[in-house]
Amino acid sequence: MVGVGDSIIRHVRFFNAVTRCFPGSTVRDILERLSGILKSLPTTVFRLIVHVGCNDTSRRESEKTKADFMDLINFLKICGKTVLISGPLPGLSRSTERFSRLLGMNTWLQAACLTQKCCFIDNFNLFWNRTSFYCLDGTHPNRMGSSILSANIRYAVQTIPRD
Numbered sequence: 001m002v003g004v005g006d007s008i009i010r011h012v013r014f015f016n017a018v019t020r021c022f023p024g025s026t027v028r029d030i031l032e033r034l035s036g037i038l039k040s041l042p043t044t045v046f047r048l049i050v051h052v053g054c055n056d057t058s059r060r061e062s063e064k065t066k067a068d069f070m071d072l073i074n075f076l077k078i079c080g081k082t083v084l085i086s087g088p089l090p091g092l093s094r095s096t097e098r099f100s101r102l103l104g105m106n107t108w109l110q111a112a113c114l115t116q117k118c119c120f121i122d123n124f125n126l127f128w129n130r131t132s133f134y135c136l137d138g139t140h141p142n143r144m145g146s147s148i149l150s151a152n153i154r155y156a157v158q159t160i161p162r163d
Contacts, residue, residue, distance in 0.1 A: 073113070085118055
């Protein structure tokens with residue numbers, strides 16, 4: 001299994017898995033890196049978890065972010081791996097605009113994954129208003145938050161229907 005994403009997954013760990021973290025990455029950045037990442041993977045890797053999108057909210061271009069996610073999902077559908085999209089964390093920002101954008105992205109992404117028959121991992125409600133899961137910056141999960149995120153992803157991986 002391989003986890004690919006932005007800095008949110010920096011300390012997310014799994015047994016017998018690799019995490020590739022690209023701080024500051026947007027959906028488009030991850031999409032551009034995926035081809036090279038997939039080529040470098042051993043053939044024994046058959047699951048791919050992607051966690052990205054938080055950095056896209058600061059661009060304030062929701063429709064572009066949605067289009068980038070659709071490009072990402074379409075690319076992932078033909079990669080030959082079981083793909084799981086890990087949804088955004090709500091963060092502790094006092095900005096109602098940022099929260100609204102993250103909630104909107106989470107809601108849209110959940111629906112998009114359903115229509116595209118792609119597994120979605122909902123992290124939003126799990127992390128909502130849980131100050132003990134975050135670093136002081138209010139964006140990145142602390143040690144406990146990373147452990148909770150890892151457990152949520154692991155649960156999703158273990159419960160997805162087999163093809």
